[in-house]
Amino acid sequence: MQEILAEALAVAAPHRASGRVADYIPALARIDPGKLGIAFAGPDGVVHGAGDCDEPFSIQSISKVFMLALALEKVGVKLWDKVGREPSGDPFNSIIQLEVEKGKPRNPLINAGAVVVTDNLIGGGPADAAIETLLALLRAQARDESIAVDEEVAASESQTGSRNRSLGWFMRSFGNLANPVEEVLDVYFRQCAVAMSCRQLARAGLFLAFDGRDPQTGEEICPWHRARRINSVMMLCGHYDNSGEFAFRVGLPGKSGVGGGILAIAPGHGAVAVWSPALNAAGTSAAGAAALEALVDRTGWSVFV
Amino acid sequence: MQEILAEALAVAAPHRASGRVADYIPALARIDPGKLGIAFAGPDGVVHGAGDCDEPFSIQSISKVFMLALALEKVGVKLWDKVGREPSGDPFNSIIQLEVEKGKPRNPLINAGAVVVTDNLIGGGPADAAIETLLALLRAQARDESIAVDEEVAASESQTGSRNRSLGWFMRSFGNLANPVEEVLDVYFRQCAVAMSCRQLARAGLFLAFDGRDPQTGEEICPWHRARRINSVMMLCGHYDNSGEFAFRVGLPGKSGVGGGILAIAPGHGAVAVWSPALNAAGTSAAGAAALEALVDRTGWSVFV
Amino acid sequence: MQEILAEALAVAAPHRASGRVADYIPALARIDPGKLGIAFAGPDGVVHGAGDCDEPFSIQSISKVFMLALALEKVGVKLWDKVGREPSGDPFNSIIQLEVEKGKPRNPLINAGAVVVTDNLIGGGPADAAIETLLALLRAQARDESIAVDEEVAASESQTGSRNRSLGWFMRSFGNLANPVEEVLDVYFRQCAVAMSCRQLARAGLFLAFDGRDPQTGEEICPWHRARRINSVMMLCGHYDNSGEFAFRVGLPGKSGVGGGILAIAPGHGAVAVWSPALNAAGTSAAGAAALEALVDRTGWSVFV
Amino acid sequence: MQEILAEALAVAAPHRASGRVADYIPALARIDPGKLGIAFAGPDGVVHGAGDCDEPFSIQSISKVFMLALALEKVGVKLWDKVGREPSGDPFNSIIQLEVEKGKPRNPLINAGAVVVTDNLIGGGPADAAIETLLALLRAQARDESIAVDEEVAASESQTGSRNRSLGWFMRSFGNLANPVEEVLDVYFRQCAVAMSCRQLARAGLFLAFDGRDPQTGEEICPWHRARRINSVMMLCGHYDNSGEFAFRVGLPGKSGVGGGILAIAPGHGAVAVWSPALNAAGTSAAGAAALEALVDRTGWSVFV
Numbered sequence A, B, C, D: 001m002q003e004i005l006a007e008a009l010a011v012a013a014p015h016r017a018s019g020r021v022a023d024y025i026p027a028l029a030r031i032d033p034g035k036l037g038i039a040f041a042g043p044d045g046v047v048h049g050a051g052d053c054d055e056p057f058s059i060q061s062i063s064k065v066f067m068l069a070l071a072l073e074k075v076g077v078k079l080w081d082k083v084g085r086e087p088s089g090d091p092f093n094s095i096i097q098l099e100v101e102k103g104k105p106r107n108p109l110i111n112a113g114a115v116v117v118t119d120n121l122i123g124g125g126p127a128d129a130a131i132e133t134l135l136a137l138l139r140a141q142a143r144d145e146s147i148a149v150d151e152e153v154a155a156s157e158s159q160t161g162s163r164n165r166s167l168g169w170f171m172r173s174f175g176n177l178a179n180p181v182e183e184v185l186d187v188y189f190r191q192c193a194v195a196m197s198c199r200q201l202a203r204a205g206l207f208l209a210f211d212g213r214d215p216q217t218g219e220e221i222c223p224w225h226r227a228r229r230i231n232s233v234m235m236l237c238g239h240y241d242n243s244g245e246f247a248f249r250v251g252l253p254g255k256s257g258v259g260g261g262i263l264a265i266a267p268g269h270g271a272v273a274v275w276s277p278a279l280n281a282a283g284t285s286a287a288g289a290a291a292l293e294a295l296v297d298r299t300g301w302s303v304f305v
Helices: A002-018 A062-082 A091-099 A111-122 A127-142 A150-159 A160-171 A180-191 A198-204 A224-235 A240-249 A286-299 B002-018 B059-081 B095-100 B112-124 B127-140 B151-159 B162-172 B183-192 B198-209 B224-237 B240-249 B286-299 C001-016 C060-082 C092-102 C111-122 C125-144 C151-159 C162-173 C181-192 C197-206 C224-239 C238-250 C285-298 D004-019 D060-081 D093-100 D110-121 D125-143 D152-158 D162-175 D181-192 D198-203 D223-238 D241-251 D284-298
Strands: A037-041 A047-051 A195-196 A255-256 A261-266 A270-275 B037-041 B047-051 B194-196 B255-256 B260-265 B272-275 C036-041 C047-051 C195-197 C254-256 C259-266 C269-273 D039-043 D048-053 D194-196 D254-256 D261-266 D270-275
Touching: A002 A037, A002 A286, A002 C238, A037 A198, A037 A286, A037 C060, A062 A127, A062 A180, A062 A224, A062 A255, A062 A261, A091 A160, A091 D093, A111 A127, A111 A160, A127 A180, A127 A195, A127 A198, A127 C036, A127 D223, A150 A180, A150 D039, A160 A180, A160 D162, A180 A195, A195 C254, A198 A261, A198 A270, A224 A240, A224 A255, A224 B224, A224 B240, A240 A286, A240 B224, A255 B112, A270 A286, A270 C001, A286 B272, B002 B047, B002 B286, B037 B198, B037 B286, B037 C151, B047 B198, B059 B127, B059 B183, B059 B224, B059 B255, B059 B260, B095 C092, B112 B127, B112 B162, B112 B183, B112 C259, B127 B183, B127 B194, B127 B198, B127 C195, B127 C238, B151 B183, B162 C162, B162 D270, B183 B194, B183 D039, B194 B198, B194 D162, B194 D261, B198 B224, B198 B260, B198 B272, B224 B255, B240 B286, B260 D004, C001 C036, C001 C092, C036 C197, C047 C197, C047 D223, C060 C111, C060 C125, C060 C181, C060 C224, C060 C254, C060 C259, C092 C162, C111 C125, C111 C162, C111 C181, C125 C181, C125 C197, C125 C285, C151 C181, C151 D181, C162 C181, C162 D198, C181 C195, C181 C269, C195 C197, C197 C259, C224 C238, C224 D223, C224 D241, C238 C285, C238 D223, C254 C285, C259 C285, C269 C285, C269 D060, D004 D039, D004 D048, D004 D181, D004 D254, D004 D284, D039 D198, D039 D284, D048 D198, D060 D110, D060 D181, D060 D223, D060 D254, D060 D261, D110 D125, D110 D162, D125 D181, D125 D194, D125 D198, D152 D181, D162 D181, D181 D194, D198 D261, D198 D270, D223 D254, D241 D284, D254 D284, D261 D284, D270 D284
Parallel strands: none
Antiparallel strands: A037 A047, A037 A270, A255 A261, A261 A270, B037 B047, B037 B272, B255 B260, B260 B272, C036 C047, C036 C269, C254 C259, C259 C269, D039 D048, D039 D270, D254 D261, D261 D270
16 A cells, blocks of 8 residues: 555656645645645554655645534434535535525535534534534544644634635525524634644544444444445535546545645545645645545546446 | 345335326326336346336436447547536526536536537437437347337427427527537437336446446446446436435436436446336436335445445 | 707717627628718607618617517517516526526516517417518508518528527426417517618607607507506616616617617607617617717706706 | 695505515514605705605615715715626525626615625725715705614614625625725614605705705705716616516606615606505515605606606
């Protein structure tokens, strides 16, 4: 596996030049676009890594996957009354779709949907507890208590978060947010600002590759049907309007973040995390997607073959 | 397998009462909603069947999958200049999306996209040849020369095809149809009216489960990357705005038709066809989806676990 | 008045260079962009003209105003069940709006709405009779039996009419067209191809400035409430998404055509027709609008002061 | 005139039963639906009134007309870079249109547009000054220094203002709001909460009927071209997706408010204000519109005849 990871990085390296680093906040804009890391967590729980696999980066939207698991744990299938589970089709669809469907977002992996998920995880409790719950899950599964929110990133997200505030107030106007908008968004911005390395992220997502169980300990992190649901949502909705392309090229459920990370799940095999900050036009890491494609080419893990 | 198929039908049978038979044309409206059949084609090419698995039905939109394979064979990746490969998100999106994206349909499995695929398969040749090409593929793979267009259904489709004509003229106005609209639609309506049994359909789709090769003969029906692309498009777009639900419940690439048929591909295992005419709200066979869900529960073939 | 018309043309003449002649059909593309004419029909029925006021041009969408009057005469207020009377707001709104509002166009002066009006004027009778009815009205009011359809233009319109066919089939799919689409469109394309001079057009529209009566003879061409309705629809919807700008600059109900003509109604004063083929970005005659603005500046006929 | 006003109220009175009082805030919900008042301010500045014409009500969106006049005074035609002047066509268009047109509202009389107008009137100064400017204009033109914001209503507006906050943040995300969203909305909510009687409102709007001049004193309140622009915007956009109907029935530029008031301008004749709290489906006072229609029937002031 170590060799495959190295090969995947070699194939991916030239693609670093084809994307652009997110620059809407300073903390992301200053990241070195030459960074490239990959890690694989297998059925024994062991994590293999290559490149910049130990350097923490902003996981951004990848956090939506874990928040979804936690919100489903908390409120159960009632969550689907508040957020759909179908692809949204289009980047700009978001607010148009929200208006047509009266404030119910299409799925939990677009921004509006993730805000609803966050609101549900907060429930009637304190907002901070939701972030603590997320960090507890990530730390436990990644076997690393040091995982934390990068508060500088969180503050920047909040400062530039006009569009997300608009989405929040829009849903609130339809009664689809129970908590105060700023409180929900504070948690939302902070979950986006969690910093993790590829190694930590691959290990943290491992249970999704094994029916919801940690394959090393046998512990059920979430029921099998929930893991399957999360994987299917990732497959269909994980990359906004680039989901079809990712499904074809990589053939695995995955979720990308604007920080350049991607988490991909190879059911029955393990979890892969890649990181390279330069993004393609759809906001997915260009070299990261190339690395995953190379890895799947070598392992045959595409779910479509 | 025979036993699993029988069990799947038993689980599915009560769901026949929860749907509605398509009634927009007489030939579909008069189908007995009690019909229920299933067939599985495995790696040895042998087809197992249960229930009404030998009765031909109108495959309708399932034909889009085979037309896509043929058009890609004919024009190659240039096809993607004319039609996208991302989920459309919404049933009513179709013409809105067409307007916003200047006449380029979102994917080949919505009506507008299938019309473009048909136009490309016709190319500069006679329209009839496109239908003959489709029938040749289906007959060869299904090992049955009797497969044919139900011309009564085709005529009815044409008579009620105002919306599809509108889509056709709309794309034509953007220069995205090369052939005369009525000529393209004539082929489109006839491809929808192909009649096949579950046994025939499962055998015909088998190559998609084995990287594009007929597993019985080893013959390459289409290149591996094309089979993978088709499977991924089916997974993300095969059931309009019910694709996410189908992906979760069944966990296999699939395509439904308004005649009550569904073709599902279990990569590495085989192809399954089900038929039951009563449809759920999203236009997918209610008992058919239930049968596939039961079959996957028993075989563990979901791609997400 | 003769002097005012000459002054208006002098002010407008330089604006001929700022627009572009419609070039989607040859018969329009070859019109000399230097043409400029104006005519005014007053309360005594006398028509004053200046510039190229005797040269026939393609009235195009201006015909929609007269077709509306005739359809309301034929079917009465039931027409409003089939077509709305509110501004559509946006050029591209048309088909999006049609989908959202289930095939009912927003108003009778956008293409989709005019197709519905045409369908209603045809009613159960022969399509040709609808054109004859239109020509009879125009000839009688313009006092000129030579007014006719330019069949070359009509044929070209039909050849390039994909988008209108799409609109027609779309409405047909919602049951909002009673007659065959091609039959309705044939009349629609021919009504657009009526050729008239400014003098003829101003005289033909005169009754709209006097509560529906020909001020010369006292004859009621349409009831007062219908004339008022038509004027209000022209004011709010007569220039697509440029209606607000026209209302401000000219301050009169009006309707523009892509052939470069504009008919404007000055309630209580008379009717004005201008013609200059070069169009602004919104499809309104650039010099024509300037001439009307100059005329209103000199006469004080804006309804807003 | 006194007799005409009384007749108009008599005709309108039965229509009070056909609408519904706005109930989204308590201060509006508890208004007696039986209220009905009318006032007319003529060229001599004298105000005639009938019914509940002295009772203050919440002018709500009618304030948008005066804010528009003030913002144009402050920033000039540059305002039109930030907000359009075409009808929006549809109530739900608002946010869809905002997304398609990148945060620029269609016109100043829909909520999003009025928020932009407010932002421009604030400019770089304190928010309170904008409200003071509005009140100064209203007090001076209405000849009544007691006109004020109903702070209870303003507070309620703010509490229920999620949708407007969403619009504000949305435009802010496109850089189309210069001031902090909450600061702009605070002014916006307070301008909606100005309380005026029909008498005050008719007198305050009088300058719009006379080319921008107070006809009693000859003072120019705004230039003639600006008054004409405001009247044309009112005519085309003053009643959301009911503007076409109002234009036909009443035939005057006007602006309705959800508090049940309507201000109508009869160019060259005077200004009319009506008030009756029960609203039709489009949010316009049912009896108020009927009273205006009756008044115009008797005076012949429709701009379309």
